[in-house]
Amino acid sequence: MVNSVIAGLTSGGGYALLGLCVVLTYRLVAVVNFAMTAVGAMGAFIMVSLTDKGWNVWAALVVGALSAALLSGLLGAALVRWFAGHRERTKAAVTVALFVALSAIGLRLFGGNSTGAHRFPNPFGDPVFTVGSVVVPQSVLVSLAFALLITLAVGLLLTRTRIGLKLQALSERPSTAEVVGIPAPRLAVGVWAGVGAITMLVIVLVAPRLGGDFGALSGLISTALAVAMVGAFRSLPLTLAGGLILGCLEGMSSSVDSIQKYQGVVPFLVILVLLWWRSRREVWDTAHSR
Amino acid sequence: MTVPALALEGVGVDRAEVPVIHDVTLDAAPGAVTVILGANGAGKTTLMDGIAGLAKVRSGTIRLDGTPIEKLATFRRARAGLGYVEQARTTFRTLTVEQNLLVSQSGDGDLGTVYKLFPELDKRRNLQAGYLSGGEQQMVVLGRALVTAPKVVLIDEMSLGLAPLVVRRLMTTVGELASMGIAVVLIEQFANLALAAGDHAHVLRKGGVVFSGPCSELRGDDERLHRLYFGGPPLTTPGPSTGPVPGGGATPDAPRNGPQESERP
Structure with a gap:
């Protein structure tokens, strides 16, 4: 089980970053972006299509990240141009529509499990060290370092720069x-573009573990929203912690045969528990304010 | 002939696709205070928002130092030298006083000038703006307009919800801004207070200008002001120029002559 939990940390770091991207988009441009992972998946699949054609991995990674940044920036520009004065729920609804459209286009362009999923390169798959019977793969360290680095960098950017x-x-x-x-x-368009590029990089990082299906990767938005809810769509450190906890929970569930098939339900359970917990406090406050 | 710092020519402004301001022509000279008066709903804030770029200008020309700006985005108008002190003390509450000024600073804008004008802020430069008193928050908003190195500053109802003492303190600042060569355009609920601080006045009614002239023509003339505000017959019992207009409580739109103790937040 410990091995599974450690492996879950690889995804956990990625989930934390996806949650951070949701929180940043919400905090900085006031949009709950449901299309975020679909945009990132587009960039990731552009990258993997190029490596399939014999491109160098790093060159393809740059092109993929730029494509995701461009696509995300365009969506951001459209929202700024036509929906700036609208309410948050309207903007969220627009991103839901975009998610549906991008998922359909992505499945059509890149295929899914049934039509042949792509194989993502896994440069960090080798173990770094082994403690007893527990193997710690490189991907865990890379994922955690990336998550910490982005959290710190964003924190410093927001508080220390003009x-x-x-x-x-x-x-x-x-x-x-x-x-x-x-x-x-x-x-605002800059924020959208930056978030698009980071999402693409995160998806490339978690794809070797989760599989190369466009639908599954763009569906990571539910996990990202669950993680963002842990940080109440505001706190960066709590969002980071939420991502890691969710990754560990997922790793744990994958090691128990009887619940393994329900692994995908973990984010929804987290969302439900958090909604219940917060509404419980509101009910308590309402009852005591009478 | 001197070019006015701000000149409006036949300006019409819409609010949510509804025409509110019609064919307004006025100008503001550098180093002078131009007062805009009118009852609630006359369109004063919509006019200001139109000049600043927050409301859609339907027709006419707005010139800043002779250059048309009505087609520029809001932030470009600010960078061209248009400062706007919005209604309701719009500080960035989570940023400190200094950060509020830093995000707005451009060109020759100097934080030192702001701290000299408002020594209160100097002592609180590292405090989040949300924790300041109402008067101090208004000082931050005025200071923020000043560090954009403006040619024109639009001030909309800065006395709203403030104590009389604070209002008077802020009014002296308006004069100081003008003495720096800035054209100040002032909207103010306390008509005679604004007329005392101003050089030139315009009265708006139903989105159009019904009076343009020197402030001295309206100063203390409550009856005329009332007529200009509402277009109806004059008040039967004219109030003294230093006190509130009788019946002001029954007609909240009536021109008010000075801050009263009841205005305390």
Whole structure:
């Protein structure tokens, strides 16, 4: 079981990063982006299509990341252009529609398990070290380091740089930010593009473990939302912790035969428990404010 | 002839596709305070939002230092030298006082000038703006407009919900901004307070200008102001120029002459 939990950390680091991307998009441009993983999967599959054609992995990775950034930036620009004044739920609904459209297009272009899934390169599959019977693969360390690095970098960017402060101002009062000369549309599109590129890299990292099916990878949005809920769509450290916990839970469930087939339900259980827990507090507050 | 810092010519502004402002022509000179008065719903804030780029300009031309800006995005108008102090103390609450100023700073904008103008802020530069008093928050918003190195500053109802003492303190700042050569356009609920601080006045009614002239023409003339605001017959019992308009409680839109103690937050 310990081996499974350790292996689960590889996905956990990835889930944490996906959750962070959801939180960042929500905090900075006030959109719950359901299309995020579908965009990342598009970039990842562009990369793997290029490696299948004999491209160098790193060159293909750069092209894939740029494609995801471009696609995400275009979606962001469309939302800024046509839905800037709309409510959060309207923007979320738009991203749900985009998720459905991108999933259909992705399955058509790249195929799924039934039509032949792609094989993602796994450069970090070798074990780093073994403690007793527990094998720690490279991917665990890479995934955790990447998650920590991005969390720290984003934290520093937001609090220590002029552009980070402008992003915070934009998230708090978008129209006032423009009034004081902050180029809000441009910054928002930048956030979308950055999130697109990071999502693509995360999907490339977790794909060797989860399989090369477009539907399964774009469906990671449910996991990302569960992780973001742990951080209440606000806290970066809690989101990081949430991702790691979810990865471990998933690893644990995969080691028990009787519950292994229900592994995909873990994110939904986490969402349900968190919704129940938070509503319980609201009910308590309401009861005591009477 | 001096080019006005801000000149509006036949400007029409929409709010949510509904025409609110019609054919407004006015200008604001550098180093002067231009007052815009009118009853609630006359379109004062919509006009300001139109100038700043937050509401759609349907027709006409808005020139900033002679350059048309009505087609520019909001942030480009700010960068061109248009400062806007919005209604309701719009600080970035999670940022500190200094960070609020830093995100707005551009060109020759200097934080030192702001701290000199508002020594209160200097002592609280590392405090989150959300923890400041109402008056201090308004100072942050004024300071934020100042660090954009503006040619024109639009100020919309900065006295809203503030104590009389604070309002007077802020009003002296308006004069100081003008003395720096900035054209100040002021919307204010306390008509006579604004007229005392202003050089030129425009009165809006139903989205159009019904009076343009020197502030001295309206100062203390409550009856005329009332007529300009509502277009109806004059008040039967004119109030003294230093006190509230009688019946003001019954007609909340009536021009108000000065901050009263009941205005405390």
